[in-house]
Structures are given as C-alpha cells and as structure tokens.
Amino acid sequence: MAPARLRAGGDEQGAVIALEARPRLAPKARLRVDRVTGKVLLLYPERGLALNDTGAEILGLCNGELRVSEIIDALAARHGPSAALAEEVRDFLQKLADRNLLRGIEP
Amino acid sequence: MSAAPRPYTLVAELTYRCPLRCVYCSNPVRVEKRSADLDTEAWCRVLGEAAALGVVQVNLSGGEPLLRDDLEALVAEARAREMYTSLITSGVPLERARLAELAQRGLDALQLSFQDDRASEASRIAGVEALERKLEVAAWVRELGLPLTVNVVLQRANIERVPEFVALAEGLGAERLELANTTYLGWALTNREQLVPSRAAIERAREAARAATQRLRGRMEILFVLPDYHTDLPRPCMGGWGRSILVVAPDGLALPCHQARTIAGLEFENVRDRPLAEIWSDSPGFRAFRGEGWMQEPCRSCDRRAIDFGGCRCQAFHLVGDAAATDPACRFSPKHQIVVAAREAAGNPPVSAELVYRRAPTPR
Numbered sequence: 247m248a249p250a251r252l253r254a255g256g257d258e259q260g261a262v263i264a265l266e267a268r269p270r271l272a273p274k275a276r277l278r279v280d281r282v283t284g285k286v287l288l289l290y291p292e293r294g295l296a297l298n299d300t301g302a303e304i305l306g307l308c309n310g311e312l313r314v315s316e317i318i319d320a321l322a323a324r325h326g327p328s329a330a331l332a333e334e335v336r337d338f339l340q341k342l343a344d345r346n347l348l349r350g351i352e353p
Numbered sequence: 354m355s356a357a358p359r360p361y362t363l364v365a366e367l368t369y370r371c372p373l374r375c376v377y378c379s380n381p382v383r384v385e386k387r388s389a390d391l392d393t394e395a396w397c398r399v400l401g402e403a404a405a406l407g408v409v410q411v412n413l414s415g416g417e418p419l420l421r422d423d424l425e426a427l428v429a430e431a432r433a434r435e436m437y438t439s440l441i442t443s444g445v446p447l448e449r450a451r452l453a454e455l456a457q458r459g460l461d462a463l464q465l466s467f468q469d470d471r472a473s474e475a476s477r478i479a480g481v482e483a484l485e486r487k488l489e490v491a492a493w494v495r496e497l498g499l500p501l502t503v504n505v506v507l508q509r510a511n512i513e514r515v516p517e518f519v520a521l522a523e524g525l526g527a528e529r530l531e532l533a534n535t536t537y538l539g540w541a542l543t544n545r546e547q548l549v550p551s552r553a554a555i556e557r558a559r560e561a562a563r564a565a566t567q568r569l570r571g572r573m574e575i576l577f578v579l580p581d582y583h584t585d586l587p588r589p590c591m592g593g594w595g596r597s598i599l600v601v602a603p604d605g606l607a608l609p610c611h612q613a614r615t616i617a618g619l620e621f622e623n624v625r626d627r628p629l630a631e632i633w634s635d636s637p638g639f640r641a642f643r644g645e646g647w648m649q650e651p652c653r654s655c656d657r658r659a660i661d662f663g664g665c666r667c668q669a670f671h672l673v674g675d676a677a678a679t680d681p682a683c684r685f686s687p688k689h690q691i692v693v694a695a696r697e698a699a700g701n702p703p704v705s706a707e708l709v710y711r712r713a714p715t716p717r
Binding site for chain 1 (some may be wrong): 435437440464
C-alpha cells in the first residue's frame with residue numbers, strides 16, 4: 247500500500263485539537279526516514295503516511311510535554327508567525343487524531 | 354513500458370498450510386508446480402532485498418504463518434530492517450508465550466481473522482471450530498499491548514451482522530476493523546454461488562459500517578469497501594499491477610498479487626534464482642500489466658484507467674479467459690453480463706448445497 251498523503255480541507259467530523267493538549271505519537275506508530283525519497287514516513291498497522299517537511303517537523307515536537315500552543319510557537323519562532331501556521335498545525339494533528347495515531351489529547 | 358515504481362509493501366506468504374479450511378480463502382486452488390517452502394535463510398535474504406528496494410511494510414501471511422517455527426527469526430529480521438511488521442493470522446496455532454516472544458522480537462501489529470461472531474456459523478465457514486481460540490488470542494494481543502486488527506470476510510451468511518462485528522471488535526479493543534467483502538478468486542470463486550450477497554444486504558451493511566465509522570472516529574478505524582460485483586466498476590486491484598505491492602509465495606515465486614500465478618501463460622520468477630530488485634523491475638510477469646501499454650478497449654481510452662488500472666487481471670482471466678481484457682466487474686466490459694448474472698443469482702437458493710472447503714493448493 248503506497249502511503250497516503252494528508253490532504254488539506256475539511257473533515258466531516260469537524261473536531262479541533264485543543265491548544266492545551268500535549269500530543270505524543272501512539273505506541274503503534276513509528277517514524278522513519280524513507281531510504282528511497284529521504285522523506286519521513288509515519289508507519290502504523292498496514293498503513294503509512296508520507297509526511298511533508300512541516301508534518302515531520304510538527305511530529306518531531308510531539309513529545310507529550312509540549313502543548314499544541316507551544317508547538318505552534320516553536321514553529322513560528324523558526325519560520326515566522328502566521329495565522330495559517332496555527333491552522334495548519336491543528337489541522338494536521340487533528341487528522342492524525344482521527345486516525346487514532348496520537349495520545350495525550352484527551353480533553 | 355513505464356519505469357518500475359517502488360514497492361511499499363511486501364506480502365510474505367510463508368506457507369500455504371493452514372489449520373482453517375475457509376470456503377472463501379484467496380489462496381490459489383491449484384498451482385502450476387510447487388516446490389518446497391523457502392527456508393529461513395532464503396526468507397531473510399528476501400526481507401533484506403525487499404528493504405533495499407524500498408519496502409517499509411511487511412505482512413507475514415499465508416496460509417497460516419504461525420505454522421513456521423522460524424517465524425520469530427523472520428520477525429526479528431524484518432524489524433532489524435526497520436520494516437513495520439504485521440502478522441496476518443487465524444490465531445489458531447498461537448500460544449501466549451509465543452506471542453510474547455514475537456512481540457519481544459519486534460512484531461508491530463497483528464491482524465486476526467474472524468469468520469462470524471456465532472460459533473456454529475464460524476465453524477461452517479472455516480471448516481473447523483476456532484472462534485473460542487480466536488477470542489482468547491485477541492485478549493492476549495491486547496494484554497501484550499500490540500495493536501489489533503479484526504478482519505471479517507463478508508459473505509451472504511454474515512453480511513447482515515456488521516453491527517455485531519463492530520461490537521465484537523470494540524469489545525476486543527481492536528484498533529481497526531476490516532470488513533472485507535469477499536473477492537471471488539481462489540476458493541471463493543469455487544463457492545461463489547453460495548457466497549455472493551444481495552445488493553440490498555450490501556447496502557444495509559454499508560450503512561451500518563458508515564454509522565459505526567462516524568461513532569468510533571479517533572478510536573477505531575473501520576474499513577468497508579464495496580464489493581466490485583455490485584459497484585459496476587472494478588477495484589484498483591493491488592493499487593495497480595506491480596505498482597506498490599509485492600507478494601512472495603511460499604515456494605519463492607515473486608508475484609504482483611496472491612492470485613497472479615493462476616493466470617496461464619505469464620512467466621514469473623523465483624527469488625531463489627534472481628535478486629528481488631531485478632524481478633520487480635524486469636521480470637516478464639511484472640511487466641505484463643504495468644502501466645497502460647497492455648490495455649485494450651474500452652480501458653485504453655477510458656478516463657478511469659489511471660484510477661482502477663483496468664481492474665483485476667486475475668478476474669479478467671478467470672471469468673473472461675483473457676488476462677488483458679477489461680475486468681468484467683466493469684460496466685464498460687463487453688463481458689459484464691457474467692458478473693451481473695452472478696449477482697442477480699444472489700439470494701436464490703444455491704444450486705449446489707455443498708460448500709467446498711479449502712486445502713493447500715494442488716499441483717496441476
């Protein structure tokens with residue numbers, strides 16, 4: 247199965263990850279570098295996601311200690327703040343949460 | 354011929370032997386010739402070659418992979434190559450201590466098959482009693498902290514039980530539930546008459562699956578794919594021939610799908626004779642239906658050819674007699690009537706009352 251790519255755009259559910267959540271990757275998921283493309287792959291049971299650079303950077307910060315708001319701040323410090331950035335981070339994390347790939351996000 | 358893409362997934366069929374005799378088994382009914390199963394050393398080499406080729410997911414499958422006593426070594430090898438390693442199993446031969454050992458060696462996930470949530474019906478489909486053991490295995494999987502996929506193959510006698518299967522999977526703490534409509538190849542084609550559900554039953558199943566998907570979002574993933582016999586459109590079989598999935602059969606034959614070896618006239622190569630990378634990119638069997646050059650009309654000029662890749666080559670071969678024909682599941686196939694007739698017969702009392710139970714494939 248070729249890894250899917252996270253698509254931008256609305257989700258039917260419309261849940262939004264809380265800024266106070268301290269996400270970390272679920273134990274079933276693993277990150278690795280793809281030896282063909284050099285991209286970061288997120289692998290989980292019988293599936294995989296090819297992450298873009300931003301996605302890989304976001305997940306690199308999901309250590310279960312940093313809040314979503316702090317992850318956004320950290321990325322803003324690196325790349326410059328923007329409203330789009332905050333939305334992108336929350337959208338990305340919510341899509342992972344919908345796939346049950348995050349922990350530490352329960353309200 | 355387009356350049357060879359890279360495979361992401363290796364389906365390692367470790368043996369065709371299995372304690373279950375499921376009437377819908379997708380293993381081939383017959384094979385051209387069969388030599389001995391690959392040994393440990395050969396499988397370890399295949400895993401290494403697959404990893405080098407770009408494979409990141411390994412599904413250890415069969416038959417029943419637990420019947421190999423070197424499974425622990427193969428799991429360790431796959432994990433050492435950074436591949437995400439899943440065991441696709443009936444669960445029947447498993448012991449708790451062995452599962453713990455497999456987990457310790459690096460097994461990432463386990464997919465457990467269920468035929469039904471009712472013991473008698475499960476036994477009728479599997480040909481042996483296995484439900485109780487499966488429930489026990491599922492509990493061990495969760496105790497050991499492994500992610501569990503529950504797989505149920507849907508057919509006429511169980512398709513109305515989607516809500517029960519969802520409850521079963523929830524109760525077992527599964528992370529995924531695969532509601533896999535039967536594909537009519539292998540033993541399932543032999544038993545097709547008794548397995549094809551009615552259109553109305555499929556619709557109800559789809560509705561039940563959709564409701565459960567919404568309710569369980571973020572907790573359990575539910576897969577329900579409409580069966581191609583009822584959609585009038587073919588499925589993008591294996592994501593396209595030789596595009597992203599590589600199957601290695603028990604005897605070492607490298608294949609684009611589990612059933613490909615049943616297509617007469619195709620030449621497949623064995624991992625004993627040639628490096629996997631060369632087989633993947635160059636072997637005649639892999640090149641035969643890669644890309645679009647092989648397509649006939651109506652596929653050749655169809656807007657959907659990059660979506661479904663012309664459908665399933667095995668289905669075209671077994672139903673139409675030409676592996677390069679449009680999949681007869683497709684409404685544009687001149688032979689679509691074959692599939693229409695089969696599904697219209699669904700719900701009628703089966704002509705042959707006897708189910709044919711699977712056995713390991715016999716040489717022709």
